Amino acid sequence: MNTKIYKSRAVLPGDVAVYIIVAAVAVLTSIALGTNDGRPEYVEINSGGQIERYPLYEERKLTLSNEGYLLTLVIESGRVWIEDADCPDRLCVKTGKISKPGESIICVPARISVRLTGGKDDSDAVAW
Amino acid sequence: MSKARRLALDGAMLCVALALSYLESILPAWTLVPLPGVKPGLANIVTVLLVRRGYVADAAAVSFARICLSAMLFGGPVSYFISLSGGAFAFFALCVCTYALGKFVGPLGTSVMSAAAHNIGQIFAVSVIMSPTAAIAYLPVLLFASLFTGTITGIILILLDRVKFPLS
Numbered sequence: 001m002n003t004k005i006y007k008s009r010a011v012l013p014g015d016v017a018v019y020i021i022v023a024a025v026a027v028l029t030s031i032a033l034g035t036n037d038g039r040p041e042y043v044e045i046n047s048g049g050q051i052e053r054y055p056l057y058e059e060r061k062l063t064l065s066n067e068g069y070l071l072t073l074v075i076e077s078g079r080v081w082i083e084d085a086d087c088p089d090r091l092c093v094k095t096g097k098i099s100k101p102g103e104s105i106i107c108v109p110a111r112i113s114v115r116l117t118g119g120k121d122d123s124d125a126v127a128w
Numbered sequence: 129m130s131k132a133r134r135l136a137l138d139g140a141m142l143c144v145a146l147a148l149s150y151l152e153s154i155l156p157a158w159t160l161v162p163l164p165g166v167k168p169g170l171a172n173i174v175t176v177l178l179v180r181r182g183y184v185a186d187a188a189a190v191s192f193a194r195i196c197l198s199a200m201l202f203g204g205p206v207s208y209f210i211s212l213s214g215g216a217f218a219f220f221a222l223c224v225c226t227y228a229l230g231k232f233v234g235p236l237g238t239s240v241m242s243a244a245a246h247n248i249g250q251i252f253a254v255s256v257i258m259s260p261t262a263a264i265a266y267l268p269v270l271l272f273a274s275l276f277t278g279t280i281t282g283i284i285l286i287l288l289d290r291v292k293f294p295l296s
Contacts, residue, residue: 003149010286014232015240018225022244026271046259088204104262106254108206111139113262 033102039099041118043080045073048111056116069110080114082107083110138186145194153202154205166273169243172218173196173281174282176239176286181228187222191215210217210253218242235285240278249275 015038043054048066060075061083072084072093081097092107103116129137147168171194178187195215199208222245225238233241247270254263 010234011236012232012234014229015234017236018233018237018240022240022275023245024272026268029264029271030268033268046262051259089144089207102265104259104265105164106258106262106266108254108258111206111258113259115259115262115265 040116043075043116044115046113063113066110066112070105071110071112073114080116134186138190141174141178141190142193145171145190146197148173149194149198149201163250166270166277168277168280169246170281172242172246173284175219176222176242176285179222184223188219191219207256209257210250213253214246214249218246232247235289236279236282239282239285243274243278243281244271248273
């Protein structure tokens, strides 16, 4: 079995290439998703496959429940956030407030996703 | 290497990987990476180290066992599926970087690529079980994060490359 210790130089030219490629893909996907321009109009909530839409500019507080978890969603002055959740990791709460089209909040344990639609990104499909 | 020695090595490596997984789960999120849901991927150091020393099958076994155990201890069935997908993508990228591109790509590139592949794998899993459109929105931010987290684990790997393996 090959057990040789790699004693190459710490940084190889391919390392730089990897950084450039990953950064380029990140920039390109960010442009393709168009998360930075336009004005969203709707809040689209996918709760275990069931999709509901609410206008973004109407203040609202919703209780979402799925897979035995409860999430409190707040829509206020064009921003959406999960105020409270009883799932184990609470990543949806930590994601914070979203306000741009295409931005989303995902709660994996509850299988709930919240997405902003409308504005420039009007379709449900992602433009690649 | 004898069978017993190999078993001991893999067992020890699994313990280290699991301890690192646990460390990540108790560290406050902002300690290393100030983004929700982004972890530095310290447990992957063990996998990369084993692959770079030629123990590919052992690395796959340790990685798989670590994912199963941490899902049982700290996660649930959904996070298990997501971790497994991330782990498989990361392992594939790691093997490609080490064996096909080993002459050009060093520890830093390998761990950045592995971290990026891990995040892509996780997004793929979330797309399958939940909504693809919502999941893909996370891709740019997670890819940028992998540059950072991959650098952290890459630096640790450069330091480990100077250490002789105790069991070989």
